Amino acid sequence: MGEEQFEQQEDRERSPELLQSLRSKATELLLREEWEESIQLYTKFIDLSRIQITNLAGSDPDSIHKLKKSLCLALCNRAEAKARLHHSSEAMRDCDKALEIENTHFKTLLCKGKVLLGLSKYSSALECFKTALLDPQASESVTEYMEKCKKLDFQAKTGAFDLSDWILSGFRGITPELAEFIGSVEIKKSEASGRGLFATKNIVVGALILVTKGVATERGIIGSDESGEKAQMVMWKNFVEEVTKSVRRCDRTRRLVLSLSTGEEEEKLEIPDISLFRPEESSETCRESKQDLDMEKLLSILDVNSLVEDAVSAKVLGKNKEYYGVGLWTLASFINHSCVPNARRVHVGDYAVVHASRDIKAGEEITFAYFDVLSSPLEKRKEMAESWGFSCKCSRCKFESLLSVANQEIREFEMGLERGVDAGNAVYTVEEGMKRWKVKGKDKGLLRASYWGVYEEVYNSERLMRRWGRKVPTMEVVVDSVSDVIGSDERLLKMLVEGMKQKKNGGCSGNIAEMERIMKLGKGVYGKVVSKKKAMKTLLGLE
Numbered sequence: 268m269g270e271e272q273f274e275q276q277e278d279r280e281r282s283p284e285l286l287q288s289l290r291s292k293a294t295e296l297l298l299r300e301e302w303e304e305s306i307q308l309y310t311k312f313i314d315l316s317r318i319q320i321t322n323l324a325g326s327d328p329d330s331i332h333k334l335k336k337s338l339c340l341a342l343c344n345r346a347e348a349k350a351r352l353h354h355s356s357e358a359m360r361d362c363d364k365a366l367e368i369e370n371t372h373f374k375t376l377l378c379k380g381k382v383l384l385g386l387s388k389y390s391s392a393l394e395c396f397k398t399a400l401l402d403p404q405a406s407e408s409v410t411e412y413m414e415k416c417k418k419l420d421f422q423a424k425t426g427a428f429d430l431s432d433w434i435l436s437g438f439r440g441i442t443p444e445l446a447e448f449i450g451s452v453e454i455k456k457s458e459a460s461g462r463g464l465f466a467t468k469n470i471v472v473g474a475l476i477l478v479t480k481g482v483a484t485e486r487g488i489i490g491s492d493e494s495g496e497k498a499q500m501v502m503w504k505n506f507v508e509e510v511t512k513s514v515r516r517c518d519r520t521r522r523l524v525l526s527l528s529t530g531e532e533e534e535k536l537e538i539p540d541i542s543l544f545r546p547e548e549s550s551e552t553c554r555e556s557k558q559d560l561d562m563e564k565l566l567s568i569l570d571v572n573s574l575v576e577d578a579v580s581a582k583v584l585g586k587n588k589e590y591y592g593v594g595l596w597t598l599a600s601f602i603n604h605s606c607v608p609n610a611r612r613v614h615v616g617d618y619a620v621v622h623a624s625r626d627i628k629a630g631e632e633i634t635f636a637y638f639d640v641l642s643s644p645l646e647k648r649k650e651m652a653e654s655w656g657f658s659c660k661c662s663r664c665k666f667e668s669l670l671s672v673a674n675q676e677i678r679e680f681e682m683g684l685e686r687g688v689d690a691g692n693a694v695y696t697v698e699e700g701m702k703r704w705k706v707k708g709k710d711k712g713l714l715r716a717s718y719w720g721v722y723e724e725v726y727n728s729e730r731l732m733r734r735w736g737r738k739v740p741t742m743e744v745v746v747d748s749v750s751d752v753i754g755s756d757e758r759l760l761k762m763l764v765e766g767m768k769q770k771k772n773g774g775c776s777g778n779i780a781e782m783e784r785i786m787k788l789g790k791g792v793y794g795k796v797v798s799k800k801k802a803m804k805t806l807l808g809l810e
């Protein structure tokens with residue numbers, strides 16, 4: 268007999284004591300949250316119990332029953348430890364094996380429900396908690412889990428999210444947990460480059476387009492000095508490590524992340540079906556991936572697709588101003604840039620909530636601004652797009668290119684701006700110029716957006732308004748025409764709010780139309796997650 272076989276036979280002979288000791292040690296490790304070590308001991312316990320059950324088959328039903336009961340609990344506890352290590356697929360497998368032994372095992376149902384909840388599979392999780400609730404041990408926490416599943420399932424199906432109460436409480440307490448949601452959108456080939464996200468139905472301003480949880484996010488408070496730069500580099504390194512871990516931990520995440528663009532040959536990229544991004548529709552759980560990871564490719568993907576939370580088209584709710592965060596959200600990574608964007612995002616905890624920043628028609632591509640498109644004339648935007656590694660193909664860039672090629676006047680005007688001409692004179696020159704250049708209708712908003720800096724200066728200065736106020740359009744007209752093309756923007760909103768406050772201070776009461784204009788723009792900036800008027804007013808500093 269070999270040494271190993273001898274040891275195995277010895278184990279078998281003293282198995283009742285061995286099993287007892289393994290079980291208590293594993294449980295102790297579990298309670299101490301030493302997950303890896305407890306998994307190892309539970310694995311030994313599980314293997315040995317199975318051998319015992321086979322050996323006793325047909326002879327001792329009482330002992331077999333007891334052994335099976337302990338096996339079920341061990342599988343459940345190992346599942347718990349695996350879940351804590353984010354090995355969801357293995358945890359699910361252990362839960363299912365435990366439930367094969369006892370299909371109403373309370374602790375296992377609870378563990379499986381929580382794993383499914385973590386995978387955003389809300390209705391499957393609800394089924395587990397419903398069965399668990401029938402157990403006499405069921406406490407209030409099971410009902411709370413059920414309520415949470417129902418709420419998240421409803422959000423995931425309807426997109427009806429509401430953060431008003433959290434806002435009204437001054438963002439007190441933990442960040443609200445959100446469901447993943449995908450609205451009426453599909454991924455298709457884009458005229459801009461590669462793939463893009465498109466509306467399949469009309470979407471009204473503020474309506475949610477998607478809510479998606481980050482693959483990884485990294486945050487910190489970063490100063491503007493040298494130490495800030497260092498801190499930013501450390502954050503980036505940690506972020507890359509977190510993404511790598513998530514990708515290695517789960518083959519579904521890996522597949523989705525690796526489907527993203529590296530910025531090269533986008534025309535050749537496959538167009539994934541939107542259903543791959545719906546957790547509830549995916550039959551996959553998260554299996555650990557054993558394949559090698561092409562780090563060079565992953566780094567290029569992160570370069571092209573990572574988003575900063577405080578970007579110009581984003582708003583972070585519930586955090587202070589110096590806060591800096593970077594993250595990767597797979598579905599949001601299919602959204603191309605446009606200088607006439609129609610969407611924005613709000614960041615809540617690890618979730619990116621993308622909503623319409625103006626009305627969107629069915630078939631239109633969903634876009635947000637990767638960089639500042641208000642206050643940036645064509646040449647500046649070209650530079651910014653270049654630093655992102657692409658040349659922008661949006662309709663505004665095409666329009667302004669054609670206009671500036673034909674127009675020496677615009678070049679002279681821009682040179683004047685660089686020299687620092689009087690803002691009132693500059694606004695007057697643009698407005699008069701547009702008449703000569705035959706810029707009409709919506710296109711006026713495009714140029715006003717490009718030179719927003721001087722418009723803003725004029726409307727913010729009593730002196731300039733006294734001098735130029737009658738010769739230039741009203742602030743409301745300009746804000747309307749700009750938001751019509753570039754969607755809602757915080758600076759436009761601020762301008763309207765300040766205008767209304769000034770009127771109030773001057774003894775005039777704000778009229779209903781003004782308030783409605785502000786609320787509509789507010790919806791475009793924050794999205795319909797702020798559904799209560801009072802919460803919106805709080806955000807706008809009107810309460």
Ligand SMILES: C[S@@+](CC[C@H](N)C(=O)[O-])C[C@H]1O[C@@H](n2cnc3c(N)ncnc32)[C@H](O)[C@@H]1O
Binds near residue numbers: 460533657658659
């Ligand atoms: C986050 S990805 C967007 C999705 C990407 N088009 C795809 O197929 O996966 C960013 C990349 O898309 C391309 N892109 C985005 N907006 C663009 C635009 N307005 N014009 C040209 N290329 C654009 C650039 O190659 C950029 O590096």
